[in-house]
Amino acid sequence: MILNALLTLRSYVLVVWTQGKKEMIDIENKVREHGAKLIQVVPQASFPDRLVIAQQVNGMLKGKRGIKEINVVNPSWVLESIEKKRRQPLHKRYVAQFSPSSLM
Numbered sequence: 001m002i003l004n005a006l007l008t009l010r011s012y013v014l015v016v017w018t019q020g021k022k023e024m025i026d027i028e029n030k031v032r033e034h035g036a037k038l039i040q041v042v043p044q045a046s047f048p049d050r051l052v053i054a055q056q057v058n059g060m061l062k063g064k065r066g067i068k069e070i071n072v073v074n075p076s077w078v079l080e081s082i083e084k085k086r087r088q089p090l091h092k093r094y095v096a097q098f099s100p101s102s103l104m
Contacts, residue, residue, distance in 0.1 A: 012036070012043040016054040016061050027053060027075050030082055042066045053078055057097045072097040 013036045015028050028038055031053070042064045043050030052072045054061055061067060077094035081087050088094065090102060 012039050012047040012050045014039055014042055014052045016052065023075075027078060031078060034082060043070065045069060054096055067097075069099055069101075070097075071095060071099045071102055 013031050015024060015031065015038065032038060036051075042052065044066065050070055052061070052067070052070055053075055054072050055074060057067065057072050061072075071090060072095065073090070074094050074096055077088055077090075080094075090098065
């Protein structure tokens with residue numbers, strides 16, 4: 001099932017979540033079930049719909065090239081969007097880091 005308002009087939013998602021392997025795998029599976037392509041690097045600017053899922057931007061994620069140009073959302077944003085069957089707005093409670101274009 002694809003929730004076209006949440007994660008379309010052209011979405012590219014990097015999951016960096018430190019709360020435990022099982023929880024991270026659960027998030028990855030849910031994201032994949034809803035049509036996103038999981039990748040192992042920060043999605044490039046040329047990728048059409050890109051997203052990073054993480055609790056916070058620190059450690060290894062902070063130094064990644066391109067990370068400052070992308071929205072980093074908490075897993076709760078993904079779970080709530082799936083539950084409500086539509087993409088939730090990017091409120092402060094869901095976002096670990098806003099991209100500059102999101103702030104305009």
